[in-house]
């Protein structure tokens with residue numbers, strides 16, 4: 150989950166000189182532009198004809214992700230960065246155009262767990278047979294077709310090569326975008342799991358990855374929720390984690406190495422760490438209240454320790470002087486209180502890791 154804008158590619162499939170496809174794609178992007186802005190959606194028009202993709206010419210199966218050709222790598226990067234697709238497609242001989250099939254066949258993992266919506270056009274069937282054909286192919290790639298569609302009957306809708314104004318069609322275009330975006334949000338956890346760098350987490354189905362400033366919203370909620378308990382046991386509200394703004398959280402997510410455990414799009418826990426000379430500072434160890442006692446805190450602590458550089462000699466962390474549960478955890482992991490309680494009501498604990506380095 151993240152606060153990044155949702156990126157929706159609008160794919161124009163037809164490549165013939167004088168094709169109607171670009172006219173339809175332009176109608177769609179103009180019609181939904183302000184709704185897209187309101188939904189935090191970045192619409193990216195892509196004309197398949199401009200990608201210069203020859204008929205599939207890769208030796209390896211696309212699921213390998215091994216791409217020899219520059220055009221494949223370029224296409225892979227474009228699709229990988231997208232959260233969903235709207236395909237503007239004609240019907241050719243009762244099916245989808247070869248350009249679309251070829252563009253789909255080039256890739257695999259990049260398509261997975263993303264919604265795909267269709268704007269079709271044609272004669273009697275308004276391009277709907279093309280869409281049915283495409284749907285059976287896209288599901289193999291784990292693309293998720295949405296139910297909303299726009300189907301344009303050329304004989305009724307087109308005059309002098311342009312689309313006649315049609316408020317009903319405009320409304321279906323907006324409905325299509327809405328549905329693509331809703332499904333894109335709902336599928337985000339499935340995409341996250343497959344993301345490069347996401348590793349299996351300590352609970353079944355959970356995954357672990359480095360948190361970035363885009364995760365600031367979830368981190369802010371998690372820490373406010375978790376530090377309420379600290380405020381109660383330590384009888385103080387003067388705890389930075391309770392007050393930090395979204396911007397402040399963004400800043401430290403940039404500056405620290407932060408690890409998060411996720412399950413189905415929910416941030417279950419986190420820990421941050423960074424180096425200061427030969428000290429390795431660990432902080433903001435947090436686990437959602439309903440999953441305490443499952444070993445997530447200990448797992449995060451150990452994970453944060455293992456990323457200390459080889460020349461780090463000590464791990465430092467602090468907690469509320471009355472946070473006995475935390476202190477018990479740290480002691481059981483080899484930490485010792487190194488000082489008297491500090492004026493701000495916290496206590497510092499350290500662990501010597503210099504032996505580990507020899």
Ligand SMILES: Cc1cc2nc3c(=O)[nH]c(=O)nc-3n(C[C@H](O)[C@H](O)[C@H](O)COP(=O)(O)O)c2cc1C
Nearest residue numbers: 163165168169170239240241242243271272273274
């Ligand atoms: C090769 C070809 C096959 C076509 N087959 C169909 C068809 O099966 N059903 C249909 O409704 N229209 C069909 N048409 C008509 C197209 O819907 C119409 O020409 C449309 O403008 C094509 O899209 P484009 O201009 O973006 O290429 C076909 C057109 C072409 C060029």
